[in-house]
Amino acid sequence: MTWINERLNIRYAIWALGIVIFLAIPHVVDDKLLMHLAILGMLYAIVASNWDLTLGYAGVFNFAHLAFFGIGAYTSGILAVKLDISPWLGIPCGALSAALASVIVSIPAIRLRGIYVALLTFACSQLVLLLLLSQPLITGGQQGLTGVPQLQIGDFRFRESRFAHFYLVGLLLLCSTIFLRRLVTSDFGLSLIALRDFEEYAVARGIPLARQRLLAFLLSSIFPGLAGGVYAHFLIVASPDIFGFSLTTLLLSMVLVGGVATIYGPVIVGVVMTYVSELMASSAWMSDVFGISRGPVRFMFVAVLIVLTMRFFPQGVWGLVKQFSARVRSSQKDAPEEPAQMR
Amino acid sequence: MTLEALVAIIAGALVSGSLYALMASGLSLVWGTVRMFNFAHGALVMVGAYSAWYVSNRGGIAKALQPIGKSIVASSEDSGALGSLLLPLGEWILSIKGGFGLALGVPFAILCCGLVGYIMYVLLVKPFVGKPGADLIVIITTIAGASFMQNGVQVIFGPRYKQLDRILKGPPLQILETAIGLQEVLIIILTPLTLFLLHLFLKHSKLGLAIRAVAQNDDFAHLVGINVSQIYPLTFVVSSILAGLCGVMLGGLFFILPTMGAQELLFAFVVVVFGGLGSLPGTIVGAYVIGFIRESSAYIIDLYWAPVVLFATLIIVLIFRPRGLMGGEDS
Numbered sequence: 001m002t003w004i005n006e007r008l009n010i011r012y013a014i015w016a017l018g019i020v021i022f023l024a025i026p027h028v029v030d031d032k033l034l035m036h037l038a039i040l041g042m043l044y045a046i047v048a049s050n051w052d053l054t055l056g057y058a059g060v061f062n063f064a065h066l067a068f069f070g071i072g073a074y075t076s077g078i079l080a081v082k083l084d085i086s087p088w089l090g091i092p093c094g095a096l097s098a099a100l101a102s103v104i105v106s107i108p109a110i111r112l113r114g115i116y117v118a119l120l121t122f123a124c125s126q127l128v129l130l131l132l133l134s135q136p137l138i139t140g141g142q143q144g145l146t147g148v149p150q151l152q153i154g155d156f157r158f159r160e161s162r163f164a165h166f167y168l169v170g171l172l173l174l175c176s177t178i179f180l181r182r183l184v185t186s187d188f189g190l191s192l193i194a195l196r197d198f199e200e201y202a203v204a205r206g207i208p209l210a211r212q213r214l215l216a217f218l219l220s221s222i223f224p225g226l227a228g229g230v231y232a233h234f235l236i237v238a239s240p241d242i243f244g245f246s247l248t249t250l251l252l253s254m255v256l257v258g259g260v261a262t263i264y265g266p267v268i269v270g271v272v273m274t275y276v277s278e279l280m281a282s283s284a285w286m287s288d289v290f291g292i293s294r295g296p297v298r299f300m301f302v303a304v305l306i307v308l309t310m311r312f313f314p315q316g317v318w319g320l321v322k323q324f325s326a327r328v329r330s331s332q333k334d335a336p337e338e339p340a341q342m343r
Numbered sequence: 344m345t346l347e348a349l350v351a352i353i354a355g356a357l358v359s360g361s362l363y364a365l366m367a368s369g370l371s372l373v374w375g376t377v378r379m380f381n382f383a384h385g386a387l388v389m390v391g392a393y394s395a396w397y398v399s400n401r402g403g404i405a406k407a408l409q410p411i412g413k414s415i416v417a418s419s420e421d422s423g424a425l426g427s428l429l430l431p432l433g434e435w436i437l438s439i440k441g442g443f444g445l446a447l448g449v450p451f452a453i454l455c456c457g458l459v460g461y462i463m464y465v466l467l468v469k470p471f472v473g474k475p476g477a478d479l480i481v482i483i484t485t486i487a488g489a490s491f492m493q494n495g496v497q498v499i500f501g502p503r504y505k506q507l508d509r510i511l512k513g514p515p516l517q518i519l520e521t522a523i524g525l526q527e528v529l530i531i532i533l534t535p536l537t538l539f540l541l542h543l544f545l546k547h548s549k550l551g552l553a554i555r556a557v558a559q560n561d562d563f564a565h566l567v568g569i570n571v572s573q574i575y576p577l578t579f580v581v582s583s584i585l586a587g588l589c590g591v592m593l594g595g596l597f598f599i600l601p602t603m604g605a606q607e608l609l610f611a612f613v614v615v616v617f618g619g620l621g622s623l624p625g626t627i628v629g630a631y632v633i634g635f636i637r638e639s640s641a642y643i644i645d646l647y648w649a650p651v652v653l654f655a656t657l658i659i660v661l662i663f664r665p666r667g668l669m670g671g672e673d674s
Contacts, residue, residue, distance in 0.1 A: 108662045111665055115482070123612065310484055
């Protein structure tokens with residue numbers, strides 16, 4: 001059994017190394033844009049990895065997932081701008097309202113199957129957007145909610161320090177990832193996988209389908225709600241673009257390219273994708289090579305990436321890593337692990 | 344409510360109902376046959392509008408051809424026998440400054456949409472047919488396809504709004520003191536005709552019958568010698584052409600822009616769920632009912648709240664009738 005201990009030690013060593021590197025990054029990197037993208041990337045990684053819980057593990061396509069993020073952003077923003085409530089209270093309130101929204105969405109959704117879930121959640125997210133747009137006095141309408149106050153503790157303003165936002169969002173991402181990993185390896189996570197892979201049998205063995213689905217929606221909404229609040233205070237604006245097709249596609253690509261039902265995949269690819277897509281939008285060579293505006297091209301690139309992933313490696317980047325490490329290990333001892341499969 | 348208001352609501356309902364019917368019948372056809380849901384259907388509407396604009400408008404292909412025409416004329420003047428042959432061609436190209444008009448634009452749009460629909464089927468749908476969870480995967484790939492087309496069109500044509508020429512020019516029609524534009528009248532008349540043609544195609548042509556056979560039971564369709572793997576792309580092409588026609592009509596009413604199909608797609612979703620996915624008569628009735636609900640709630644409550652009312656209706660329908668209001672019990 002020594003090899004198990006060895007593996008555990010390696011795992012802890014990787015975690016420790018990761019945290020040390022993470023803590024060192026703002027001391028080494030002195031580029032404002034890169035730091036900004038890192039924070040944005042980690043926020044998107046939170047949203048994407050939580051989406052993996054419903055899409056990958058529960059096998060339910062929840063189109064309203066970004067609406068949870070948007071609801072968090074708008075709730076915290078509106079509370080701060082209109083009612084002058086501290087962001088430190090507003091952000092948890094955002095998570096709370098996102099959780100509430102997830103329950104409201106999931107109550108009709110758990111009774112439906114396949115395509116109808118996608119249609120219903122799509123309608124729900126559009127409904128939220130339309131409601132936001134129809135109340136311009138409260139939400140700022142099409143222009144978005146501007147003048148959201150930045151985060152501060154006493155006199156310490158987060159935007160003036162290059163560490164503060166980075167460490168805060170990093171901590172949030174760490175908590176979210178640990179939470180999700182513990183969740184999916186628990187009995188609850190196993191029951192979700194059972195329902196996804198063989199619904200009739202799982203129900204026959206006594207797994208309550210409706211309750212598990214509702215819980216999956218609820219648990220996947222909390223961290224995006226928190227991330228949304230931080231997002232609004234970080235960018236000092238909450239915009240209706242959050243609900244747009246483009247951001248949905250981008251985040252979807254993070255989940256799929258990272259690998260469904262892996263959690264780690266969307267986290268890592270979430271950060272990487274944010275870099276790649278934003279650098280594509282801001283680098284000069286794209287316009288030099290193609291002589292065209294760069295904004296739309298990056299979304300075309302993302303779209304192609306999604307289709308190629310679905311076609312040629314549906315297990316995603318993390319799935320490939322797992323397959324590879326399983327093969328290496330099996331040549332030493334163990335039987336290969338089953339690769340994660342999209343259903 | 345005055346009589347004029349009622350006429351305006353009914354006219355508006357007929358116009359939007361027609362547009363929804365064209366879109367939703369395509370969606371429903373594909374669902375009924377291939378068992379896939381095409382989220383890029385809205386982008387096909389946009390492709391139809393842009394391709395019709397490109398051929399018919401003077402800012403489109405006509406403008407792009409002018410330098411070619413000029414260079415042909417210039418080069419033909421100093422070369423011999425070949426030059427005199429090319430000269431008429433160059434002059435003809437120069438003479439079409441105003442574009443080719445909708446008479447050529449509409450067939451071109453149909454061709455384009457059919458082609459795009461076929462390519463979409465081959466790239467986004469075909470590889471996943473028959474795999475477990477294919478319906479979920481195809482939602483994702485068609486979303487990606489829609490995003491690709493929207494952004495691609497923006498790269499090619501730029502973000503500036505375009506508009507199609509109106510087919511009929513003249514003062515609006517007066518019905519009971521309510522003015523109805525001729526373009527709207529045309530849409531109201533042409534849509535039922537198109538849908539009737541679709542009906543004839545599905546009921547009486549061999550291919551149409553094959554589509555319906557596959558929709559009912561693809562295994563048995565296979566057994567009686569229907570090539571199912573050819574019927575799937577055919578269904579996609581037919582549905583894409585319907586979307587393209589919807590785009591041509593929309594392009595004459597509103598501005599053409601890369602995101603134009605998205606809102607119509609939303610309403611088409613409401614329609615297919617309302618009418619029951621896969622049932623064509625249900626879809627068409629649903630389209631006009633939804634058109635009426637939308638127009639009357641826009642008039643009675645508020646323009647902003649009309650979509651809210653519709654989505655609330657959709658959610659309520661899904662809660663109580665998970666397979667649509669008129670949908671059967673099939674899975």
